[in-house]
Amino acid sequence: MVVKVYGPAYASTKRVITCFVEKEIQYEVVDVNVFKGQNTTPEYLQLQPFGVLPVIQDGDYTLYESRAIIRYYAEKYKSQGTELLGTTMEERGLVEQWLEVEAHNFQPPLYDLVVQVLFGPKLGVVPDQKRIKEDEEKLACVLDVYEQRLSTSKYLAGDSFSLADLSHLPFGQFLMTGLGKEYMIRDRKHVSAWWDDISNRPSWKKVLQLYPPAV
Amino acid sequence: MVVKVYGPAYASTKRVITCFVEKEIQYEVVDVNVFKGQNTTPEYLQLQPFGVLPVIQDGDYTLYESRAIIRYYAEKYKSQGTELLGTTMEERGLVEQWLEVEAHNFQPPLYDLVVQVLFGPKLGVVPDQKRIKEDEEKLACVLDVYEQRLSTSKYLAGDSFSLADLSHLPFGQFLMTGLGKEYMIRDRKHVSAWWDDISNRPSWKKVLQLYPPAV
Numbered sequence: 001m002v003v004k005v006y007g008p009a010y011a012s013t014k015r016v017i018t019c020f021v022e023k024e025i026q027y028e029v030v031d032v033n034v035f036k037g038q039n040t041t042p043e044y045l046q047l048q049p050f051g052v053l054p055v056i057q058d059g060d061y062t063l064y065e066s067r068a069i070i071r072y073y074a075e076k077y078k079s080q081g082t083e084l085l086g087t088t089m090e091e092r093g094l095v096e097q098w099l100e101v102e103a104h105n106f107q108p109p110l111y112d113l114v115v116q117v118l119f120g121p122k123l124g125v126v127p128d129q130k131r132i133k134e135d136e137e138k139l140a141c142v143l144d145v146y147e148q149r150l151s152t153s154k155y156l157a158g159d160s161f162s163l164a165d166l167s168h169l170p171f172g173q174f175l176m177t178g179l180g181k182e183y184m185i186r187d188r189k190h191v192s193a194w195w196d197d198i199s200n201r202p203s204w205k206k207v208l209q210l211y212p213p214a215v
Numbered sequence: 216m217v218v219k220v221y222g223p224a225y226a227s228t229k230r231v232i233t234c235f236v237e238k239e240i241q242y243e244v245v246d247v248n249v250f251k252g253q254n255t256t257p258e259y260l261q262l263q264p265f266g267v268l269p270v271i272q273d274g275d276y277t278l279y280e281s282r283a284i285i286r287y288y289a290e291k292y293k294s295q296g297t298e299l300l301g302t303t304m305e306e307r308g309l310v311e312q313w314l315e316v317e318a319h320n321f322q323p324p325l326y327d328l329v330v331q332v333l334f335g336p337k338l339g340v341v342p343d344q345k346r347i348k349e350d351e352e353k354l355a356c357v358l359d360v361y362e363q364r365l366s367t368s369k370y371l372a373g374d375s376f377s378l379a380d381l382s383h384l385p386f387g388q389f390l391m392t393g394l395g396k397e398y399m400i401r402d403r404k405h406v407s408a409w410w411d412d413i414s415n416r417p418s419w420k421k422v423l424q425l426y427p428p429a430v
Contacts, residue, residue, distance in 0.1 A: 049360045050320060063308050065315035072308035093278050093287035100280035103318065105265060145264045 007032040007039070007053035008211040011114075011170035012066040016054050017211070018166055019070040021203035023081035034214065035122070067099055070163050084163045094157040098164030101156075105142045109135040110171045118178050136181070143184060143191055150190035155198075165198045173199070178213065222247040222254070222268035223426040226329075226385035227281040231269050232426070233381055234285040236418035238296035249429065250337070282314055285378050299378045309372040313379035316371075320357045324350040325386045333393050351396070358399060358406055365405035370413075380413045388414070393428065 003020065007013040008029040020027045032038045032053060040051045048055040048064045055064040063069050074084040086092040113135045116127045149156060156164045172195060175181045185195045198204070218235070222228040223244040235242045247253045247268060255266045263270040263279045270279040278284050289299040301307040328350045331342045364371060371379045387410060391397045400410050413419070 049363065050316070050357075061305055061308075063312055065312045065319070068308060068311035068315045071311050072304070075307070076304055089287070089291055090276055092290070093276075093283060096283035096286050097278055097280045100283045100318075101265070103315075104280070142265075148264065 001026075001059050003027045004030055004057040006030045006044075006047070006055050007034075009214040010034065010053045011174070011213070012052075013054035014170040014207050014211065015066040015167055016056065016069050018169060018203050018207050019073055019084065019163070021206055022084060022166065022201075023073055023077045025073060025077060025081070029211070067103060067163075067167060070167070071099075074163055082161065084161070084166065086157060086160070086162060091158050091160075091162075095162045095164045098156040098162075099167055101142075102164065102167045105145075106139070106168060107171050109138040109142070110174065113139070113179055113181075114171070114174050118174070136184070139184065143188055146194075147188040147191050150194050155194070161198065161201070165194070169198060169204050173208070216241075216274050218242045219245055219272040221245045221259075221262070221270050222249075224429040225249065225268045226389070226428070227267075228269035229385040229422050229426065230281040230382055231271065231284045233384060233418050233422050234288055234299065234378070236421055237299060237381065237416075238288055238292045240288060240292060240296070244426070282318060282378075282382060285382070286314075289378055297376065299376070299381065301372060301375070301377060306373050306377075310377045310379045313371040313377075314382055316357075317379065317382045320360075321354070321383060322386050324353040324357070325389065328354070328394055328396075329386070329389050333389070351399070354399065358403055361409075362403040362406050365409050370409070376413065376416070380409070384413060384419050388423070 003025060005013060005016055005020070005027050006029075008017060008031070010032075017027065017029070019025075032044065034053070038044060039048075039053060045051055047057070047062055050064075052064075054066055054069070055062060056069055063072060070084075078085070084095075086095050113132060116125075116132050116135070119125075120127050146156070153159070155161050156168075172185070175184055176195075176199075186192050218240060220228060220231055220235070220242050221244075223232060223246070225247075232242065232244075234240075247259065249268070253259060254263075254268060260266055262272070262277055265279075267279075269281055269284065270277065271284055278287060285299075293300070299310075301310050328347060331340075331347050331350070334340075335342050361371070368374070370376050371383075387400070390399055391410075391414075401407050
């Protein structure tokens with residue numbers, strides 16, 4: 001069964017596809033253009049009632065929310081491809097902890113920066129400089145905690161690459177290219193080494209090459 | 216081994232304690248007063264470097280982020296107390312999906328309402344009426360999706376109460392009492408029945424009784 005994944009041009013969908021590549025799961029993509037409103041058609045809302053990306057269809061099983069999808073497939077194909085959930089229950093606990101930190105501390109200010117700086121102008125919205133400054137300050141505090149953590153641990157949840165690291169790739173990439181804020185990573189020695197490690201994985205390089213970003 | 220859990224007066228910590236009660240896990244609470252800055256002392260930041268609640272200590276294992284903690288314990292004590300992760304991998308996928316919806320769609324506007332209406336005045340901040348209106352509109356759209364889902368499914372992830380439902384209790388409670396916006400639940404027939412069901416569980420009633428809210 002080939003899994004259908006919707007909206008490969010968008011960052012959160014890339015989280016899912018990178019997991020599929022790491023786990024050697026067969027998939028096919030279905031394009032969805034948010035700028036043309038294809039995420040709010042009745043057909044799409046049947047699959048994802050909040051009108052956001054991504055969603056997957058696996059036979060008659062439909063699942064949305066990227067971090068739920070990657071947990072499901074990392075567990076379902078536990079013995080295939082890269083182990084992404086840790087090898088003990090305590091390691092998995094830490095994978096869950098850092099997945100939550102990514103979702104609640106790392107992504108929100110970075111998502112807002114992306115909306116303000118990259119999407120805003122495309123939609124005719126003037127970027128709010130005060131908000132951009134606040135977002136960057138919040139993100140800097142978060143990355144300071146990461147710097148400390150990564151000075152004693154090769155990856156966020158321990159000695160091995162996991163979903164917690166993988167989950168940072170799509171929005172972390174915006175710092176390095178679209179937003180031109182690579183100094184936020186480069187100014188922090190351990191964060192910088194970690195970023196080089198995870199962003200050079202063949203899975204991420206393949207996903208970036210196959211699916212250019214929407215903006 | 217009794218698990219130590221920090222900050223029982225606060226909503227996110229109640230998510231963890233409710234899980235402990237459902238899973239029949241022994242715990243003890245450690246008070247942390249955010250209004251006195253006890254979440255930013257060097258000792259606390261050693262446990263939780265972002266300075267937020269909750270955090271648990273279980274022997275020499277420390278874990279933070281409430282939704283990571285409840286996943287860890289629901290898995291660790293899978294055969295004890297209430298089953299909270301579904302009985303098949305596909306059910307667990309849906310539990311994960313609705314946990315993510317709670318975290319990314321339900322909680323953010325509601326958290327902002329709580330900060331604006333309940334915490335703000337205590338900290339000398341004048342509530343922003345425009346923002347309050349926007350939060351309520353966003354939350355109404357989210358609850359409309361819930362109404363549709365709960366018209367065909369007894370609980371969010373399927374036929375059984377799970378972490379996905381449990382996770383809504385602490386902030387859902389603010390709608391019913393502190394914020395005085397119970398109509399947002401009562402105006403939706405299936406959401407209303409679901410709320411009555413989950414909020415009348417002995418676990419939640421016990422947690423509410425034992426640990427009065429901070430505001």
